[in-house]
Amino acid sequence: MKDILVNSTPVLCQSDNLAALLIELGYENAVVATAVNGEFVAQHSRGTSLLKTGDKVEILAPMQGG
């Protein structure tokens, strides 16, 4: 288990990589963009983006904007 932050919220996760985390947290099939520790992680790289305790994950989705 790893202690990470997802959108600034503490999460105790089992996943070893970002792709698995998205499934674990219920984001499968959702249109989202991701970053880990401030660095963009493209969709095709999520499976190889390994997670460790203390990582800060951002999961962003389309929102209203001006």
Place this chain on the structure above:
Amino acid sequence: MTKTFYGTSLSSPLMLGTAQYPSPAILADAFARSKASVATVSLRREASTNKAGQDFWQLVQSLNVKILPNTAGCHSVKEAVTTAHMAREVFNTSWIKLEVIGEEDTLQPDIFGLVDAARILIEDGFQVFPYTTEDLVVADKLVSLGCEVLMPWGAPIGSGMGLNNVFGLRALRAHFPEIPLVIDAGLGLPSQAAQAMELGMDAILLNTAVAKAGNPAQMAEAFAKAIDAGQLAASAVPMEPRDLACPSTPLFGQAELS
């Protein structure tokens, strides 16, 4: 003359934001009545529970308009560049409305950060719409980097003040006759949009003036009509203003009645 935005011709010179509407239905109605050709959108954190972003994305896709993601809220080059990369993946477009905010009270762009971020993003293949001031030197720098569109502010974001520096905007237009100019931010009334188009601007980007109106859809249509009027007036070549009066009714043939 119709200008293209990175090779794309737009059906309308109105670009409309998607924030602050009372409801999704009113947002859709505003887009329908404005006939806007572009919708600006952003990226924000998504909760896994309600997934509000997914519903919003479906709504935006149904509008059948070009998508222009923004980097709103970014205060650093790194934030803006990372956000742009995330937006390109989610929205499947290389267009990015590049905002690097430099000051909180006016939300005016950090022009130094803007230029740095534009350089990085253009090298990465983005088509950058830089939210900038009317400063000619900055505009020159942005164009030299490869920006094919400039988006000078009219006034601070959300202020509704209109065009604060008409002289500066006129100079920008004269200095860059071939670069599409989009007035972004600060408009509150359709008459201000008409004025911008009369100055020769190529498009208008609005959000708050429409979304926060008592009747957003009606205001959207009013802006569309004003923009059309301003564009028509600009192409009709307005008269030169003069300091003194010049009678419009002929003096010839006037009776001597005194």
